[in-house]
Amino acid sequence: MAVPFEALIPYGIILAMFGATGAGLSKLRHWNNGGKRARRSLDQWDRQMMNRDRRLTGYLRGQSDAAVAPAGFELNNPWRVEGRFS
Numbered sequence: 001m002a003v004p005f006e007a008l009i010p011y012g013i014i015l016a017m018f019g020a021t022g023a024g025l026s027k028l029r030h031w032n033n034g035g036k037r038a039r040r041s042l043d044q045w046d047r048q049m050m051n052r053d054r055r056l057t058g059y060l061r062g063q064s065d066a067a068v069a070p071a072g073f074e075l076n077n078p079w080r081v082e083g084r085f086s
Helices: 011-030 044-057
Strands: none
Touching: none
16 A cells, blocks of 8 residues: 655655754854864863963954963953952
8 A cells, every 4th residue: 555645745844844953053053163063072171271262262162373362361360259268
Protein backbone atom coordinates (compact mmCIF):
# COMPACT_ATOMS: atom_id res chain seq x y z
CA MET A 1 0.00 0.00 0.00
CA ALA A 2 1.58 3.22 -1.15
CA VAL A 3 1.60 6.47 0.84
CA PRO A 4 0.29 9.44 -1.11
CA PHE A 5 2.86 12.18 -1.46
CA GLU A 6 0.43 14.70 0.08
CA ALA A 7 0.98 13.00 3.44
CA LEU A 8 4.73 13.65 3.25
CA ILE A 9 4.47 17.44 2.68
CA PRO A 10 4.03 18.31 6.39
CA TYR A 11 7.08 16.23 7.26
CA GLY A 12 9.08 18.09 4.66
CA ILE A 13 7.92 21.43 6.08
CA ILE A 14 8.83 20.37 9.63
CA LEU A 15 12.25 19.16 8.47
CA ALA A 16 12.87 22.44 6.63
CA MET A 17 11.91 24.50 9.70
CA PHE A 18 14.27 22.51 11.94
CA GLY A 19 17.04 23.01 9.37
CA ALA A 20 16.38 26.75 9.07
CA THR A 21 16.32 27.16 12.86
CA GLY A 22 19.57 25.23 13.29
CA ALA A 23 21.31 27.19 10.56
CA GLY A 24 20.05 30.49 12.00
CA LEU A 25 21.26 29.68 15.51
CA SER A 26 24.62 28.51 14.16
CA LYS A 27 25.06 31.76 12.22
CA LEU A 28 24.03 33.83 15.24
CA ARG A 29 26.57 32.05 17.47
CA HIS A 30 29.24 32.54 14.80
CA TRP A 31 28.39 36.23 14.54
CA ASN A 32 28.42 36.70 18.34
CA ASN A 33 31.91 35.17 18.53
CA GLY A 34 33.33 37.74 16.13
CA GLY A 35 33.41 35.37 13.17
CA LYS A 36 35.30 32.70 15.09
CA ARG A 37 34.25 29.19 16.02
CA ALA A 38 32.62 28.70 19.43
CA ARG A 39 34.97 27.81 22.27
CA ARG A 40 34.49 24.57 24.14
CA SER A 41 35.53 23.43 27.64
CA LEU A 42 36.68 26.78 28.99
CA ASP A 43 38.61 26.78 32.23
CA GLN A 44 39.22 29.69 34.61
CA TRP A 45 42.32 30.84 32.70
CA ASP A 46 40.46 31.02 29.40
CA ARG A 47 37.63 33.01 30.99
CA GLN A 48 40.13 35.39 32.58
CA MET A 49 41.92 35.95 29.26
CA MET A 50 38.61 36.45 27.44
CA ASN A 51 37.59 39.03 30.05
CA ARG A 52 40.93 40.81 29.62
CA ASP A 53 40.52 40.79 25.83
CA ARG A 54 37.02 42.24 26.22
CA ARG A 55 38.38 45.02 28.40
CA LEU A 56 41.21 45.71 25.93
CA THR A 57 39.32 45.58 22.65
CA GLY A 58 35.64 45.82 23.58
CA TYR A 59 34.90 42.37 22.12
CA LEU A 60 34.79 39.11 24.03
CA ARG A 61 36.85 37.30 21.39
CA GLY A 62 38.86 40.30 20.20
CA GLN A 63 42.62 40.26 20.48
CA SER A 64 45.16 43.02 20.18
CA ASP A 65 48.83 42.83 19.24
CA ALA A 66 49.60 46.34 20.51
CA ALA A 67 52.56 46.39 22.90
CA VAL A 68 51.06 49.25 24.90
CA ALA A 69 47.61 49.10 26.48
CA PRO A 70 45.14 51.80 25.45
CA ALA A 71 44.66 54.86 27.64
CA GLY A 72 42.43 54.18 30.62
CA PHE A 73 43.20 50.46 30.79
CA GLU A 74 45.33 50.92 33.92
CA LEU A 75 42.17 52.04 35.74
CA ASN A 76 40.05 49.25 34.25
CA ASN A 77 40.62 46.67 36.97
CA PRO A 78 38.21 43.71 37.05
CA TRP A 79 38.86 43.00 40.74
CA ARG A 80 36.22 44.23 43.11
CA VAL A 81 37.66 45.97 46.15
CA GLU A 82 36.23 44.72 49.41
CA GLY A 83 35.79 46.82 52.50
CA ARG A 84 38.43 46.95 55.23
CA PHE A 85 38.08 44.67 58.22
CA SER A 86 37.76 46.61 61.44
